[in-house]
Amino acid sequence: MRAIIIDDERLARTELRKLLQDYPEVEIVDEAANADEAINKIDTLQPDLVFLDIQMPGKTGFDMLAELERAPHVIFTTAYDEYALKAFEVNALDYLLKPIEPKRLADAMQKLHVAETKENHIVPENFNQSILTEADQVFVKDGERCWFVKLSDIRLFESVGNYAKVFFAGNKPLILKSLNALEERLDPKTFFRANRKHIVNLRMIEKIEPYFNGGLLLELKGGEKIEVSRRQTVKFKEMMSL
Amino acid sequence: MRRAGETFKFELIFMAAMSRNTRYWLSQLCGWGLFALINIFFAYSFDKLGSPQERSDFYWRLVIFVTTGFILSHLMRYIIIGFNLLQKRLEQQLIIFVLITLVLAFAASTLENLLLMQFDLQNKTERAFKNNFLLLVLSGAFSMFTLFFIWNLIYFMYHFVTKSQKQQLDTLKLEALVKELELKTIKAHINPHFIFNSLNGIRALIDEDPNRARNAITELSNILRSSMQTDKLESVSLEKELNIVKDYLALENMRFEDRLRVEYEIDEDTLDQPVPPMMLQTLVENAIKHGISKQITGGKIKIVSDFKDSYHELAVQNTGKLVNGTAKGDGFGLPSTLNRLSLLYGENARFSIKQLTSEIVEARVLLPVQMII
Numbered sequence: 057m058r059a060i061i062i063d064d065e066r067l068a069r070t071e072l073r074k075l076l077q078d079y080p081e082v083e084i085v086d087e088a089a090n091a092d093e094a095i096n097k098i099d100t101l102q103p104d105l106v107f108l109d110i111q112m113p114g115k116t117g118f119d120m121l122a123e124l125e126r127a128p129h130v131i132f133t134t135a136y137d138e139y140a141l142k143a144f145e146v147n148a149l150d151y152l153l154k155p156i157e158p159k160r161l162a163d164a165m166q167k168l169h170v171a172e173t174k175e176n177h178i179v180p181e182n183f184n185q186s187i188l189t190e191a192d193q194v195f196v197k198d199g200e201r202c203w204f205v206k207l208s209d210i211r212l213f214e215s216v217g218n219y220a221k222v223f224f225a226g227n228k229p230l231i232l233k234s235l236n237a238l239e240e241r242l243d244p245k246t247f248f249r250a251n252r253k254h255i256v257n258l259r260m261i262e263k264i265e266p267y268f269n270g271g272l273l274l275e276l277k278g279g280e281k282i283e284v285s286r287r288q289t290v291k292f293k294e295m296m297s298l
Numbered sequence: 299m300r301r302a303g304e305t306f307k308f309e310l311i312f313m314a315a316m317s318r319n320t321r322y323w324l325s326q327l328c329g330w331g332l333f334a335l336i337n338i339f340f341a342y343s344f345d346k347l348g349s350p351q352e353r354s355d356f357y358w359r360l361v362i363f364v365t366t367g368f369i370l371s372h373l374m375r376y377i378i379i380g381f382n383l384l385q386k387r388l389e390q391q392l393i394i395f396v397l398i399t400l401v402l403a404f405a406a407s408t409l410e411n412l413l414l415m416q417f418d419l420q421n422k423t424e425r426a427f428k429n430n431f432l433l434l435v436l437s438g439a440f441s442m443f444t445l446f447f448i449w450n451l452i453y454f455m456y457h458f459v460t461k462s463q464k465q466q467l468d469t470l471k472l473e474a475l476v477k478e479l480e481l482k483t484i485k486a487h488i489n490p491h492f493i494f495n496s497l498n499g500i501r502a503l504i505d506e507d508p509n510r511a512r513n514a515i516t517e518l519s520n521i522l523r524s525s526m527q528t529d530k531l532e533s534v535s536l537e538k539e540l541n542i543v544k545d546y547l548a549l550e551n552m553r554f555e556d557r558l559r560v561e562y563e564i565d566e567d568t569l570d571q572p573v574p575p576m577m578l579q580t581l582v583e584n585a586i587k588h589g590i591s592k593q594i595t596g597g598k599i600k601i602v603s604d605f606k607d608s609y610h611e612l613a614v615q616n617t618g619k620l621v622n623g624t625a626k627g628d629g630f631g632l633p634s635t636l637n638r639l640s641l642l643y644g645e646n647a648r649f650s651i652k653q654l655t656s657e658i659v660e661a662r663v664l665l666p667v668q669m670i671i
Binding site for chain 2: 066092136
């Protein structure tokens, strides 16, 4: 497993590296001292795991995650538990308090293995870096609140100006991405462009009804009603009949 | 030990009660004594004591009057205490006060007239109205009422004044307590983030540079110790405070390495000046938190101590920018510094924080200069 350590303090990175020597399965491929450096390194190296300090100069760890296309597994490392609750809300794999207790690190590693084996069941057959699969997670930050969201949990993307509203569970935060950009990155087998303003998760459709003008009306599991434009209806029927 | 303390407390209360009683008896004696003296003085001045018979009658009458007045006014005190009159509402106090005065004035007058009759000490007018006892009582009650009224006035006035004095004292004590508590909580504050980050750094240093690690532990101990000890002190010499700041910055240097550069500009004569403990430290901590730690390339911190006019100037400059040109007062550092300055110096200290140049933010404190003997 390839990992990157992100922390603005060199000594903190050294210390974590030393602790991770007991886990040969974790290969530290690089280190970063601030958010911008980290974003570049994550984009080029595509690590499976990052150890992330939250308070860093320039941007916080949360800001950094929100800028990533695809969020890797994240273990937060922080000196004081003021951010711990927040980390729980964002559903990180785990968080570690510095100085890190070796036993806590062992627990975190255990959690990591569990998460890994779960994912291995749904390894995408045509692994393509640029396409996000259902198993991928994204990090969504809306003001003070943040979430790690599995793509399979997202019902709907709705275009709102330059932003897209992401519907999952009871939340619908905004992310700074256009619907067209999203469509290019999403797996077309799961996510379907219903009309100019909406991309729906096909697995989240509850009911399909005919609509006037030869269109369709989809009702999603969250109760949202989405109209499928006439042109897209043809495509939709084609996909469904396969 | 505790029991001894309780006995002591009890004795204190007892003594206070004693002294209050003594004061009451003293004023009671003085008051009625004064009344008797005035009567004697006037009797002599108007030459009413010509014959020995007149003199003896006068003195006996005076004794009877003063004794009944004395006894019944003492009874009045019993009633006031028994009713707990002083704790009641003002209107109630007034009504009961008039009622008691009236009733006791009549009682005193009745007693006096009975005694006068008994000992055959009545004067001519009284003898003339011998058969109309009610009228005699009524006229006697009038003078008794006036006296009791004055008595009550003094009594209530005295209690009113002591009560308000006690209240003032209590408020002062409370204010002092609040002040002390506030200072305690302010001083006890050290950023936990800093402590744990330092400990984490020290752990890494143990292998890398054991000597530096040992020093770092000493520095951290000094800071923790001073943050605990200063609870007891209102001020500390700048030299001591500066030592803490140096330890603190050494530790931050361990964490930030070449991202943090420190400069001192200290006038040696200011080293003896007393400063509020951990205040400079808080300002430096702020400079790191809001200045240096926000900069990817780090920055410089400069600490200045000098005499400016009649003030002792302490300034902390750091690389950075104030958000919207003003310092946010929502954190802990700034409000606590302002609070402490106003608690310790009132209007005599100044604090400001401003963008000095486009790159440098300065926090500046002016303290009144203390003469060192």
